[in-house]
Amino acid sequence: MTTVLNLNGERKSVDVPDEMPLLWVLRDVLGMTGTKFGCGAALCGACTVHVDGKAVRSCLLSIGELGERAVTTIEGIGVTPVGAKVQKAWLDLEVVQCGYCQSGQVMSAAALLAATPRPDDADIDAAMAGNICRCGTYKRIRDAIKLASSERQP
Amino acid sequence: MTIADTKKVGLSRRNLLRGGLASGILVAFHLPLRKADAVTQPIAAARFAPNAFIRIGGDGITTLVMPQVEMGQGIYTSIAMILAEELDADFSRLTLEHAPPDDKLYGNPMFGLQSTGNSNSIRAFWKPMRAAGANARAMLIQAAAARWQVDPATCTAANSEVIHALSGRSFAYGDLVEAASALPIPKDTPFKNPDEFKLIGKPLKRLDTPDKVNGKAKYGIDAMMPGLSFATLAQCPVFGGKVAKIDDTAAKKVPGVRKIVVLEDLVAVVGDNMWAAKCGLEALNIIWDEGPNANLDSEEIWKQLRVASAKGGAVAKTNGDVTKGLAVGEKYEASFELPFLAHATMEPLNCTVHVKKEACEVWVGTQIMTRVQSEAAKAAGVPVDKVIVNQHLLGGGFGRRLEPDMVIAAVRIGRHVDGPVKVVxxxxxxxxxxxxxxIYRDDVAATLEDGKIVAFKYRVAGSAIVARWLPPGFRNGIDGDAVDSATDAPYEIPNFQVEYVRAEPPAIPTGFFRGVGPNNNVFAIESFMDELARKAGKDPIAFRRAMLGKAPRVQNVLDLVAQKSGWGKLLPRRFGRGVSLQPTFDTAIATVVEAEVDDLGEVRLHRVTLAVDTGIAVNPDTIAAQLEGGIVFGLTAALYGEITIDKGRVQQSNFHDYRMLRIDQMPKIEIHIVKSGEAPGGIGEAGVIGSAPALRNAIYAATGVALRKLPIDRSLIAAGKKS
Known part of the structure; x- marks a missing residue:
């Protein structure tokens, strides 16, 4: 059935079953491959997107549940001031290694900073512990979140 | 910088060969060309292509062809830095392209095939890349000097220009391509002195990362093309088992399911998208013929390894007389055991294929391009030269993508699918x-007299991965990887012996894992060193230091880590510091872990200090990043990593029962890089190796509990049983 998505500020029409998770709609139906598949069970955070500004695992969120709420993906986060700050801090501190989990890390970090502009270590732990990085870039992720939180709007 | 579309690579290579040959230029560093047809083709456009790695267009665009794959280790940037350094290219205006599969042009000199692994990309390509850059620069300078009619020695190069300072003239490289292409390739152009380096040694920004923070980077799993269908698969959960029968009535009714492919050992469901394929697979009723391994379990596998180990093996290294030495003084013995581990790359295995009647195209991120090409050819039943391999970024390699099994499975499935199919x-x-x-078992025996080691006998038993993966590397019953960092342990011990027992586990396939053989050997040797230091009544660092007379670089990093970690300073109760040394990959590392254990045996990581001498640090920030991440990788394995077998199948399945270290468990990490003029060592895996034994030794220092297995057993710590 046809569903209209509110995606990165645009309306996108897709013809998929209601129970299909947003992750596969993004990747396989719309070809937006920036959002990654990691575990399919909300255990790793690679598929993190924003729904109404909050970090959500898209692998378990069905299109039916989503409704017309606003979705932001890694392809769209750079146009928001907080997203741009996170991306810049990520590059300034050279956080990324293989990069596969980093779409999800950037999305989780951007949601954290939008809600908590000056996070402390405990805030960072709470917001980011759901995102696994197998390359082990956590030290720089923490430093980059702090850098982004200390910088004024780009 | 742009990374060129992988689709263009095959075509670009042909252009490269045409350009090079038609200009009368031989390819540098003894890499012969194979394609006869290339010789007859005219130059399409003015370009300078003096070797397989450098191409400069008339527009000045400099393209560097990357022989090594990017899987997070930063090699695209480090290799580009080495090439651009000697070429004197403008680093801010480079295009990178991944090399096509071609062992002759792009083979790793340390393997003899196109392979990225063993932390050797920089070691293997350090000289060839410098030569490629230096020779090309010399030709450009010569071309400019001829036009100006001046002595080439009066010209210099910088930022993709040749400069004649005396007359204030300069030429952009792009203006010199035709003239330079007509020149013979010089031999043995001198390299720059390290004090002339403009790029090497600087913490330059990586070239691959901007697209990795905005969703644009394309991993294998991101391959998309018109007409693509999506598949997922179930292999027999019991190793070696086969499909007995399937009932696909319900699966066929799942919306979006296009086809069900049943092969001898696996079933794949092909659909409009991954969701349809997954739902289809779940709806299938598969009856497996579990075969001969249906009752295999971890206990039986360990029993077989212990029996094999007890039989003894081949001597890999011997100094002095270990038998006599073991009869002198107090004797101590211990056995260490390490578990099976899964790689768990964040990008799950995948491969996209389009199998046609007489050709096959593959899209994948792999550490072994040519092997993937030849295996795809076999599986598709087409000649090797009819297989196109499109290399993508790797969402983690860690040795998992040194195997072609995902490509073989995808091609076997793809033979039954019309059009391209992505198998995830x-x-x-x-x-x-x-x-x-x-799994490994290590048996160690040593004697102490007057607080010093008289004899040290070390026997490692486990798979010979090299014997399967690169058979010529397996010689005289010794697997060089399985004994790596044992045979070359840095200690001066009068009577020293290393033995190797090849013992393949039943049914369970084994392969390379980030840190490889040294993960095991350094864990066992460094753990036992701490036990011996305690028996000798010595401080673990002082005990080790006294035996490092012939390993000054190791001694130096040990001194540095002692100073930086605050070694010897008082710690609260149930805190401990542990140290570990390693000589691995031509890189000397000393690691100190500071950890705390509670009464339940839970471990809290506080601080990791690592000192490294890896020779010339090509990109020190990349080196620090690799070590930081490696430490996390090693600590993850130490705290959680274990794959167990029951009823012939793996018991773990996802990140809830195969756990990873997370950000809230992170220790502070400090990396200290020693300035060195030695040739660069390996770094990609080096950080992994020392963190587990250093943590184990920290727990030993905190509690007196001498752990001899990984992962760390909290119940042993809680029980407080001393060795």
Missing amino acids: WTREEDIQHDIYRP
Whole structure:
């Protein structure tokens, strides 16, 4: 059935079953491959997107549940001031290694900073512990979140 | 910088060969050309292509062709830095292209095939890349000097220009391509002195990362093309088992399911998208013929390894007389055991294929391009030269993508599919059908007299991965990887012996894992060193230091880590510091872990200090990043990593029962890089190796409990049993 998505500020029409998770709609139906598949069970955070500004695992969120709420993906986060700050801090501190989990890390970090502009270590732990990085870039992720939180709007 | 579309690579290579040959230029560093047809083709456009790695267009665009794959280790940037350094290219205006599969042009000199692994990309390509850059620069300078009619020695190069300072003239490289292409390739152009380096040694920004923070980077799993269908698969959960029968009535009714492919050992469901394929697979009723391994379990596998180990093996290294030495003084013995590990790359296994009647195209991120090409050819039943391999970024390699099994499976499935199909493993399938880090058993015996080691005998038993993966590397019963960092342990011990017992586990496939053999050897040797230091009544660092007279670089990093870690300073109760040394990959590392244990045996990581001498640090920030991440990788394995077998199948399935260290468990990490003029060492895996034994030794220092297995057993710590 046809569903209209509110995606990165645009309306996108897709013809998929209601129970299909947003992750596969993004990747396989719309070809937006920036959002990654990691575990399919909300255990790793690679598929993190924003729904109404909050970090959500898209692998378990069905299109039916989503409704017309606003979705932001890694392809769209750079146009928001907080997203741009996170991306810049990520590059300034050279956080990324293989990069596969980093779409999800950037999305989780951007949601954290939008809600908590000056996070402390405990805030960072709470917001980011759901995102696994197998390359082990956590030290720089923490430093980059702090850098982004200390910088004024780009 | 742009990374060129992988689709263009095959075509670009042909252009490269045409350009090079038609200009009368031989390819540098003894890499012969194979394609006869290339010789007859005219130059399409003015370009300078003096070797397989450098191409400069008339527009000045400099393209560097990357022989090594990017899987997070930063090699695209480091190799580009080495090439651009000697070429004097403008680093801010480079295009990178991944090399096509071609062992002759792009083979790793240390392997003899196109392979990225063993932390050797920089070691293997350090000289060839410098030569490629230096020779090309010399030709450009010569071309400019001829036009100006001046002595080439009066010209210099910088930022993709040749400069004649005396007359204030300069030429952009792009203006010199035709003239330079007509020149013979010089031999033995001198390299720059390290004090002339403009790029090497600087913490330059990586070239691959901007597209990795905005969703644009394309991993294998991101391959998309018109007409693509999506598949996921179930292999027999019992190793070696086969499909007995399937009932696909319900699966066929799942919306979006296009086809069900049943092969001898696996079933794949092809659909409009991964969701349809997954739902289809779940709706299938598969009856497996579990075969001869249906009752295999971890206990039986360990029993077989212990029996094999007890039989003894081949001597890999011997100094003095270990038998006599073991009869002198107080004797101590211990056995160490390490578990199977799954790689769990964040990008699950996947491969996209388009199998046609007489050709096959593959899209994948792999550490072994040519092997993937030849295996795809076999599986598709087409000649090798009819297989196109499109290399993508790797969402983690860690040795998992040194195997072609995902490509073979995808091609076998793809033969039954019209058009291209992307085959994606679920996380569960990825973990339960890995090619696992083997289990190892290490038996150590040593004698002490007057607080010094008289004899040290070390026997490692486990898989010979090299014997399967690169057979010529397996000689005289010795697997060089399985004994790596044992045979070259840095200690001066009068009577020293290393033995190797090849013992393949039944049914469980084993392969390389980040840190490889040294993960095991350094864990056992460094753990036992701490036990011996305690028997001798010595401080663990002082005990080790006294034996490092012939390993000054190791001694130096040990001194540095002692100073930086605050070694010897008082710690609160139930805190401990542990140290570990390693000589691995031509890189000397000393690691100190500071950890705390509670009464339940839970471990809290506080601080890791690592000192490294890896020779010339090509990109020090990349080196620090690799070590930081390696430490996390090693600590993850130490705290959680274990794959167990029951009823012939892997018991773990996803990140809830195959755990990873997370950000809230992170220790502080400090990396200290020693300035060095030695040739660069390996770094990609080096950080992994020392963190587990240093943590184990920290727990030993905190509690007196001498752990002899990984992962760390909290119940042993809680019980407080001393060795």
